[in-house]
Amino acid sequence: MDTCxxxxxxxxxxxxxxxxxxxxxxxxxxxxxxxxxxxAPGRPRAPAQPLCRYLGSxxxxxxxxxxxxxxxxxMTMGITFTxxxxxxxxxxxxxxxxxIPRIIPSHEWxxxxxxxxxxxxxxxxxxxxxxxxxxxxxxxxxxxxLLANSVNFREECVGVDPPHGVWAHICGTDLVxxxxxxxxVLEDNLRIPxxxxxxxxxxLVTKRVFPELFEHYSIRPVDDYPSQLFDMLAxxxxxxxxxxxxxxxxPGIYNSAYFEHAYLAQQMGAELVEGGDLVVxxxxxxxxxTIEGFARVDVIYRRIDDLYLDPLGFGTDSKIxxxxxxxxxxxxxxxxxxxxxxGVADDKAVYAFVPKMIDYYLGExxxxxxxxxxxxxxxxxxxxxxxxxxxxxVKPANASGGYGMLVxxxxxxxxxxxxxxxxxxxPRNYIAQPTLSLSTVPTLxxxxxxxxxxxxxxxxxxxxxxxxxxxxxxRVALRQGSLVVNSSQGGGSKxxxxxxxx
Amino acid sequence: xxxxxAERLYWLGRYLERAEGTARNINVNTxxxxxxxxxxxxxxxxxxFIMGGEELFFQxxxxxxxxxxxxxxxxxxxxxxxxxxxxxxxxxxxRTLRDVVPREAWEKLNHLHRYANDxxxxxxxxxxxxxxxxxxxxxxxxxxGLLTGTMSHDEAxxxxxxxxxxxxxxxxxxxxxxxxxxxxxxxxxxxxxxxxIQWMSVLKSLSAYQMYRRQVxxxxxxxxxxxxxxxxxxxxxxxYHCLGEMQQSLSALPRNEVPRRxxxxxxxQVGEAIVQHLAHEGLHEFIDNLQVALGxxxxxxxxxxxxxxxxxxxxxxxxx
Numbered sequence: 142m143d144t145c146x147x148x149x150x151x152x153x154x155x156x157x158x159x160x161x162x163x164x165x166x167x168x169x170x171x172x173x174x175x176x177x178x179x180x181a182p183g184r185p186r187a188p189a190q191p192l193c194r195y196l197g198s199x200x201x202x203x204x205x206x207x208x209x210x211x212x213x214x215x216m217t218m219g220i221t222f223t224x225x226x227x228x229x230x231x232x233x234x235x236x237x238x239x240x241i242p243r244i245i246p247s248h249e250w251x252x253x254x255x256x257x258x259x260x261x262x263x264x265x266x267x268x269x270x271x272x273x274x275x276x277x278x279x280x281x282x283x284x285x286x287l288l289a290n291s292v293n294f295r296e297e298c299v300g301v302d303p304p305h306g307v308w309a310h311i312c313g314t315d316l317v318x319x320x321x322x323x324x325x326v327l328e329d330n331l332r333i334p335x336x337x338x339x340x341x342x343x344x345l346v347t348k349r350v351f352p353e354l355f356e357h358y359s360i361r362p363v364d365d366y367p368s369q370l371f372d373m374l375a376x377x378x379x380x381x382x383x384x385x386x387x388x389x390x391x392p393g394i395y396n397s398a399y400f401e402h403a404y405l406a407q408q409m410g411a412e413l414v415e416g417g418d419l420v421v422x423x424x425x426x427x428x429x430x431t432i433e434g435f436a437r438v439d440v441i442y443r444r445i446d447d448l449y450l451d452p453l454g455f456g457t458d459s460k461i462x463x464x465x466x467x468x469x470x471x472x473x474x475x476x477x478x479x480x481x482x483x484g485v486a487d488d489k490a491v492y493a494f495v496p497k498m499i500d501y502y503l504g505e506x507x508x509x510x511x512x513x514x515x516x517x518x519x520x521x522x523x524x525x526x527x528x529x530x531x532x533x534x535v536k537p538a539n540a541s542g543g544y545g546m547l548v549x550x551x552x553x554x555x556x557x558x559x560x561x562x563x564x565x566x567x568p569r570n571y572i573a574q575p576t577l578s579l580s581t582v583p584t585l586x587x588x589x590x591x592x593x594x595x596x597x598x599x600x601x602x603x604x605x606x607x608x609x610x611x612x613x614x615x616r617v618a619l620r621q622g623s624l625v626v627n628s629s630q631g632g633g634s635k636x637x638x639x640x641x642x643x
Numbered sequence: 644x645x646x647x648x649a650e651r652l653y654w655l656g657r658y659l660e661r662a663e664g665t666a667r668n669i670n671v672n673t674x675x676x677x678x679x680x681x682x683x684x685x686x687x688x689x690x691x692f693i694m695g696g697e698e699l700f701f702q703x704x705x706x707x708x709x710x711x712x713x714x715x716x717x718x719x720x721x722x723x724x725x726x727x728x729x730x731x732x733x734x735x736x737x738r739t740l741r742d743v744v745p746r747e748a749w750e751k752l753n754h755l756h757r758y759a760n761d762x763x764x765x766x767x768x769x770x771x772x773x774x775x776x777x778x779x780x781x782x783x784x785x786x787x788g789l790l791t792g793t794m795s796h797d798e799a800x801x802x803x804x805x806x807x808x809x810x811x812x813x814x815x816x817x818x819x820x821x822x823x824x825x826x827x828x829x830x831x832x833x834x835x836x837x838x839x840i841q842w843m844s845v846l847k848s849l850s851a852y853q854m855y856r857r858q859v860x861x862x863x864x865x866x867x868x869x870x871x872x873x874x875x876x877x878x879x880x881x882x883y884h885c886l887g888e889m890q891q892s893l894s895a896l897p898r899n900e901v902p903r904r905x906x907x908x909x910x911x912q913v914g915e916a917i918v919q920h921l922a923h924e925g926l927h928e929f930i931d932n933l934q935v936a937l938g939x940x941x942x943x944x945x946x947x948x949x950x951x952x953x954x955x956x957x958x959x960x961x962x963x
Contacts (some may be wrong), residue, residue, distance in 0.1 A: 216757070217750045255844050394739055407742035430646045432798065432948045433897045 155204030163201035164583075164590050166193055171592050175322050175580040177243050188246045188640050196241065207350050210584060211240050213387045236339060239400065240350055243582045243595060250639045253316070253324060253599070253610045256508030259499060261312050261601045264329060264486045266502040268308040271485055272298050282501050283494055286518070290569045291485055291580060292539050292616070293332070295447060296540055301471055303603055304377045309486065310478035311370070311442075312601045313337070316613075317512070318580035325512045325577070327596065331479060331487035333444050337366060337600045338401035339634055340614040341408075347636040352398030359641040361611040366600070367408035370442075373604035374409075377476035378439040388429065390419070392445050392461045396584040402444050411442070421465030425472040441466075441475045447481050452499040489530045489538040489572045490516055513575060515570040526573040527564065529546050530557045532625075533573040534566070548578055548624060579624055582635060594618045596626050597637065612637035648743060649802045650949040651736040655744075658733035659752075661920030662726050662759075664814030666776040668694065669716055671821055671848030673772060677820050678840050687712030693820045696722055699907060709768060720761040726779055730756045745793045748786055755782035779855025790961035801892040805944065808892070812885035816930045818848055819872055842868045849880050873918045882933065886910040889940075902943040909936050 167183040176283035178189040199207070215236055245253075270277050271294070277283045287296055313334025315327040335501040344363050350356060371387065379386035390409050391402035406413035414427060419438065420428050427437040443450060449459040454467025469475045485491070496507045515522040515533070526533060533620035535547040547560045564571045599613030615635040616626035626632040664838050665799065672690045688707035691700050699722060703930035704711040718727040734756050737749055759777060787807065794800050811878070842863050846852040855863070875881040887908055893903040913933070921929055 145794075217753060394735065403739065403741045412645060412744070413648075413739070413742055414645065414646065432644050432646055432649045482808050 159216065163198050163199060163204045166197055167582060169592070171581060173320070173382075174578050175318055175320050176242075176620045177245075177318070177580050177582045177595065178561075179583065186244075187640075188244045190353065192242070192244065195351075195354060195413075196384065204585070207240055209642055210344050211238055211350045214349050215342075217481050218342065218345070236342070237619060238343060238346060239584045239593075239617055239619075239633055239635050240347070241583050241585060242347060242638050243597075243637040244638045244640055245446065245612060247639050247641050249579065250612070255325075255611050256603050257314055257599055258607050259503065259505060259508055260314065260326065260329070260495060261309065261603055261607070262311070262417055263495065263498040263502050263605060264331065265307050265309055267498045268331075268480075268483055268486050269306050270502075272301060272308075273481060277498070277501055282497050287488075287490055287494075287569070288485070289489060291491070293447070293482070293484035293488055295455075295482035295485070296482070297467060297471075301480075301482075303480045304379075304476060305603075307603045308480040308483040310373060310377070310480070311601070313598045314601060316509070316597045316599065317577055320578040320580075324509060326495070326509050327512055328489060328492055329487060330598075332446065332484040333398075333479065334598070334600065335398040335401050335444075336598055336614040336616075337610065338404040340600075340610065340612070340637070341366060341404075343614070343634055343636040358638065360640040361641070363611050366610055367405060369602055370405065371409040371411070371610045373602045373606070373608065374411075374440045374476075374478055376604035376606070377478060379473055379476060380439055386429075386437060387440045387442065388414045388419075388438050390414050390416070390441050390443040390445055390463075392416075392449070393545075396444070398444065405442070408608055412438075414438075414441075416445070416461045416463050419463040419466070421463060421469045425465075425474045427463070427466065427468045427469050427475045438475060440478065442478050447484060450477075450481060450493055485513075489514070489536050490518065490569065493572065512577065515573045517564050517571040517573065523564065526571075527561055527571075530560060532576060534576050535560050535571055535573045538570045538572055571626075577616075578622075582615070582617065584619070584635075586619070586621070591621065594622075594624050594626065595635065644658050644743075644798050646949055648740065648799070650741055650945075652743070652799055652802035653806035653944070653949075655733050655736040655740065656803040656808075657785060657810040659783050660730045660807045660814065661724060662733065664728050664730035664810065664817070665694065665716060665724060665729065666779040666783075667814070667848045668818055668821065669713070670773070670776050670780075671844050674844045674848070675821070675841060680843065688864050690821065691715065693817050694724060696724060699731060703777060713767040713772075718760070719768060727756075727759050729766060730759050743799045745789065747793065748789050751782070751786050751789060755779070755786070758782065793798035798896055801895045802948075805889050805892040808888040809937060809941060809944075812889075813879060815849065815872055815880050815882055815885070816933050816937075818845060820927065820930050821845065821867065831891065839863050845872075851880060855892045866919035869918045869926070872921055873916070875915060880888040883910060883913050886913060893944075896948070898947060902940065902947055905940055905943050909940065912936075 166179065166185065169182055171179055171181070177186075179185050206364075215238055267277065267283075275288075276287065278285050300445055309331040311334060313330040313336060314329070316324050316335065317327050318324050341364060374387050375385045387409065387410075389402050389406040391399060391413060391575065393399065393415050396402070403413055405411075412418075414429060418429050420430065420435070422428055422435075427438045429438055429443070442512065445461060448457050450462045451464060451466040451468075452459045452462050453464045466475075466477075469480065470477050493511065493516055496511055496623075499505055499507045515526050516525040517526055526535065529549075530547070530552075531549045532593050533549045535549065537545050547556060549557065552560075579594040579596065582595050583590050584593035586593070595615050595617045597613050597615050600610045601606040615637045617633050617635055618624055618626045619633045648939055668690060672687065676686075686707060688697075691697050691707060691712060693712065694716065700707070700712075700715055703719070703721060704715065706821045715722050716725055718733075719725045720728055722728055722731070730752070734752050735870060737744060737752055741749055754847055762771070762778075765771040772895065790800065790803060794803075839862075842865055843852065846855050846863070846868060849872065855868065855878075859871060860865050861867060871878065876883060876885045876887070878884055886909055890903060890910060893899045893906060916929070918929070
């Protein structure tokens with residue numbers, strides 16, 4: 142584990158009575174890890190040189206000013222997310238944001254983008270196959286029992302043909318960089334990935350805080366995402382001749398990602414609807430209740446989990462869903478993005494097979510590698526995991542948001558024993574991975590500038606065409622040494638710059 | 644437009660206006676208490692009655708002293724009409740409307756909401772009360788002006804405007820009610836000199852004094868103030884004017900038959916009432932009836948545009 146003594150960084154005597162520089166790159170200690178901006182103390186990587194020079198020229202109070210400007214912008218813009226507490230309450234928090242951006246040079250990004258497109262293409266072919274012939278199972282490439290025990294496999298979706306054969310229209314793939322500088326895929330979020338609005342807002346905040354930097358850098362813009370999303374959704378419309386009526390379906394304002402649902406609807410000029418706004422007619426079409434009566438909806442970007450979508454279709458007692466929605470979708474009268482059942486591939490055990498899927502469906506080598514993954518369902522691998530809990534990260538196959546995972550090196554003996562029992566009890570539901578030494582980015586902490594671990598979540602759109610966001614959402618673990626970047630678990634975020642050579 | 648969106652726009656308009664009206668109401672009461680001679684002070688209880696909160700208030704407080712009354716009206720989260728609650732609910736409504744309302748309005752409302760929560764405590768004591776209430780009134784006015792000046796005057800806007808004017812008409816009646824019979828003993832002898840001061844403070848609390856002066860040209864008298872605040876066609880906070888605004892808004896909305904006819908009838912009734920006599924008696928009853936009628940208008944608007952329980956369409960109803 143790479144940690145850094147942040148206090149050490151700041152405990153230098155400030156030159157008395159002089160204007161003190163707040164950031165001294167000579168004293169920025171990255172330890173043994175990989176830092177995204179700095180190669181070694183005092184040596185910024187080439188693309189980061191203008192940024193580091195600029196930051197180094199600011200006085201302590203100028204930096205404080207920039208920080209407050211960002212905080213003010215976030216407050217005023219009302220960028221919030223909701224945290225669920227164990228007591229069952231929820232609170233709205235301002236989005237934690239660090240003003241120092243993360244930089245990825247465009248030549249490196251082009252390779253990542255190609256890798257993401259390749260990966261999502263294979264995943265969509267896999268999902269379509271799973272709900273049709275299951276050729277990949279018959280070919281012996283993918284084990285039958287993983288499907289049989291999948292909580293995200295939807296019997297109701299078998300045989301359905303969504304437009305373009307695409308099921309996962311919006312995918313958020315988490316990338317991490319290890320000590321050696323190599324980029325790995327950590328997981329693919331294919332159900333209802335969130336975070337893209339923060340990516341867009343982070344850029345707006347950074348433009349307000351560091352306008353002068355945008356004059357010196359050639360930074361690829363990110364703000365065409367909403368129009369790309371709109372075009373992708375429109376390409377799914379069952380009435381391609383007309384201009385499609387698109388709606389974003391949200392569980393409501395108490396959902397942790399509500400801010401994003403509202404934001405995207407606004408940016409796309411789509412209706413933001415709740416379950417109660419929609420009804421399915423006996424013609425299998427979906428209608429919105431409006432002040433003029435009922436109006437038909439063609440495409441629904443749904444931000445509600447499968448099982449809550451339709452109490453009739455999935456036999457649940459969901460109050461936030463739309464009775465009959467599944468029927469309308471199967472009849473081809475409305476498009477749903479992502480398609481119900483797409484989550485079958487959003488499973489950390491299924492994840493382990495993605496490189497094989499790329500080979501099986503596309504006949505290609507994976508451009509982006511997986512993190513080595515042990516499947517606890519396999520006896521040999523399970524024994525290895527149980528014997529090495531102290532150096533592995535154990536994750537439940539179906540959870541998200543960083544909940545319910547064990548970071549072996551940080552865990553107590555009791556926690557490890559508890560996980561050993563959990564794994565024994567339900568081996569299919571657990572995977573383990575080596576503890577990666579996630580790369581860091583310089584971050585302004587309470588104690589001053591210090592390296593903090595980051596990941597990256599780009600978003601991939603698939604409809605009639607494919608699109609990858611320019612960069613993505615960089616999430617940062619604000620606690621020293623922490624590897625957990627989820628906003629619900631004390632994480633923050635940074636702006637991500639894809640820059641052309643300067 | 645979605646029925647639910649229309650409903651939230653309407654409530655955004657109402658809650659913003661309610662926060663402003665409550666601030667104005669507390670202002671007029673503060674000034675009255677300062678102006679009246681010692682010993683005649685009626686305190687804060689009547690105001691709580693007028694705002695319709697007495698039942699809730701006495702569930703949570705034992706006496707209506709200044710501290711309790713102001714806590715209740717400024718900030719108590721259990722009081723849905725307190726200034727902080729109103730701003731909170733305006734914000735909750737606006738936050739679901741970010742696709743239809745200009746972003747600046749959201750930023751300003753966030754700011755105002757935060758200000759109210761951070762500063763109400765100082766306003767309870769006294770010295771900071773006036774600047775606090777002024778800030779609230781200014782903040783609401785700013786947002787109202789921002790919507791008027793930057794939001795397309797389409798159906799969405801008409802729902803905000805309808806909500807604003809309904810609440811404003813209601814608030815104007817409540818502010819006049821502060822001066823109604825329940826507050827003071829029938830003014831005889833000693834208190835007579837103060838009657839004008841009280842009517843003036845009512846006008847001032849509605850920012851109506853200057854406009855009244857330009858319009859009326861006679862000394863401030865109860866009868867004329869009532870005529871002005873109920874029936875003046877041009878003053879934006881008069882009940883008659885608010886009803887006219889609602890009539891215009893509803894005319895721009897689809898399927899407006901029922902609510903529009905109701906608002907036109909109510910407007911005619913208010914216009915024809917002989918309000919001059921009310922300065923002596925019957926004011927409170929008149930106001931009560933008016934408030935009931937405004938409630939019925941709300942029910943008609945709701946039944947026409949907001950009810951989300953309408954049955955699913957079938958092939959026949961769609962063909963029609």
